[in-house]
Amino acid sequence: MLKLIVLADDLTGALDTGIQFAKSSDGTLVALDCDVCWDDVSAEKEVLVIDTESRHIAPQEAYQRVKHLSEKAKNAGIPFIYKKTDSALRGHVGSELAAVLDATGEKQLHFIPAFPRTKRVTVHGIQYIDGIPVADSVFGSDPFNPVRHSSVMDVLAEETNLRTHSISCEEDSSEAEGILIYDAENDEDIQKRAGELKKKDRLHVMAGCAGFAAVLPELLDLHRGNAKNHIEHKPMLVVCGSVNPITVTQLDDAENKGFRRDRISPETLLRKEHFTSEEGKTNVKDWADWLNKGNDLILDTNTLPGCETAYDFADQDGIRREDVPVLISRSMGQLVKDLIDLGVDATMLITGGDTLMGFMKAENIRLMQPCRELVAGTVLSMVSIHGKTYNIISKSGGFGVPTLISDLKELLQ
Structure with a gap:
């Protein structure tokens, strides 16, 4: 009760x-x-x-x-x-x-x-x-x-x-x-x-x-339970919707240690029709093939310094600034769903609550079961999608040491 x-x-x-x-x-x-x-x-x-x-x-x-x-x-x-x-x-x-x-x-x-x-x-x-x-x-x-x-x-x-x-x-x-x-x-x-x-x-x-x-x-006298610690070895898909400099440093470290890192442009994120276009479908299939071969992948919404930001593009395209986070989380959520539909079975690290929620909405998931705190502020949860269980690692953009992603990769091996 x-x-x-x-x-x-x-x-x-x-x-x-x-x-x-x-x-x-x-x-x-x-x-x-x-x-x-x-x-x-x-x-x-x-x-x-x-x-x-x-x-x-x-x-x-x-x-x-x-x-x-x-x-x-x-x-x-x-x-x-x-x-x-x-x-x-x-x-x-x-x-x-x-x-x-x-x-x-x-x-x-x-x-x-x-x-x-x-x-x-x-x-x-x-x-x-x-x-x-x-x-x-x-x-x-x-x-x-x-x-x-x-x-x-x-x-x-x-x-x-x-x-x-x-x-x-x-x-x-x-x-x-x-x-x-x-x-x-x-x-x-x-x-x-x-x-x-x-x-x-x-x-x-x-x-x-x-x-x-x-x-x-x-x-509060809550009952003792049994921790769920089993994690299968799978490739890692890192989906970054956070602009926090702490997360950016973690992505840089992981890229330097061998993760493939693809940046998704503001135009792609803010125009919802991109991933339904032929070019978009080709991008998604390429990422799915990469992951299905057992490789690790970072999909990053951050632009390189000096390049056009999502807010710059929104201003030029008549999109309200307050709508930018919603549009980005929706696009990234649908992208991850598309990858799963193509058979990707990866351990997913999703940074930023909005991005994680975008994925949950795309899959119509209403309940999550937290299983294990991997490090402070970084949580492994399980979700069921079409009868199959997937591992989701979540963290706030501002949490973690610079080597967090590579540390998690080592922990999961």
């Missing part, structure tokens, strides 16, 4: 947090649709993670989606709600945390935004990425969701008037109403704070990323 609902604003985040519960319980599913019927969820499932796909929509619409699902959880008698937030504070953090509080009628929401294993920590209320205040990091120049503030309170204040309180590691949790933001510089800080909240029975309405989620299975 469901004990915990997790609400995430994108798919990679849903998976990297969902896997924290799947480590301890076989009863964890990730739903790709806000309208998923909870009655269809098996009685053995204890955790349901829902991707609200709300990062790129208007703040008020994000608020309404999260509020609706939080009310549904409360009315269903589910005792715990966890609002998953981005560890770089992208998205509508203030609106969505306010939605949870408004829906549940609780006086406090306890928020631990740190993810120390990926070098994302909170010190004196400031969010740091690898020692750099988040607004000064690569996330400050994110083309889709630039983070303008490093203070967590300031980020929340952009979209909510609720009272916020920043609490250091040395302080006990407060009785004050509103959103309580806790510092954490390491996993021990998170464990200590979560234990304190458990003793005070304050874990019913929470927020954070995978860092906070990792300590909850034991505290």
Whole structure:
């Protein structure tokens, strides 16, 4: 029976947090649709993670989606709600945390935004990425969701008037109403704070990323399960929809170590008819043949420095800039589906939540089963397509060391 609902604003985040519960319980599913019927969820499932796909929509619409699902959880008698937030504070953090509080009628929401294993920590209320205040990091120049503030309170204040309180590691949790933001510089800080909240029975309405989620299975008495660790040796198909410089560095490293890397032009991505043309079909068949011979392949949406970007092409072709991410994810999702239809059986690493969701929509997949965290923030999941099981590796664009892709290749051999 469901004990915990997790609400995430994108798919990679849903998976990297969902896997924290799947480590301890076989009863964890990730739903790709806000309208998923909870009655269809098996009685053995204890955790349901829902991707609200709300990062790129208007703040008020994000608020309404999260509020609706939080009310549904409360009315269903589910005792715990966890609002998953981005560890770089992208998205509508203030609106969505306010939605949870408004829906549940609780006086406090306890928020631990740190993810120390990926070098994302909170010190004196400031969010740091690898020692750099988040607004000064690569996330400050994110083309889709630039983070303008490093203070967590300031980020929340952009979209909510609720009272916020920043609490250091040395302080006990407060009785004050509103959103309580806790510092954490390491996993021990998170464990200590979560234990304190458990003793005070304050874990019913929470927020954070995978860092906070990792300590909850034991505290919420979730059942122990058996980890699914088997990975068949297959060629790797890397599908990159992320423009994050961290991911670009990982692609460069993999290319230098032997991966074939083909860049897909903005015109190809933004004109949906390309892959149905003769030229497009020839491209897809060439990629399928390459993979079916056991070779590794990177399909990259990033252009070379100095070349026309997707936004440049959109401006010239009369396409709205806000539509660019949707069009790219749709094109890449359909491309991967076309490859599978041609018999490709590869382990797929898909970077960027929008790109992964584009593929899931193309295949009409509504549920995913996270199986294993390969490294922090990088998750192996299983999906069923036409009765066959495929391995999908997902990661946020901003996660991982420069050698991540080549490291995964070695791990999978």
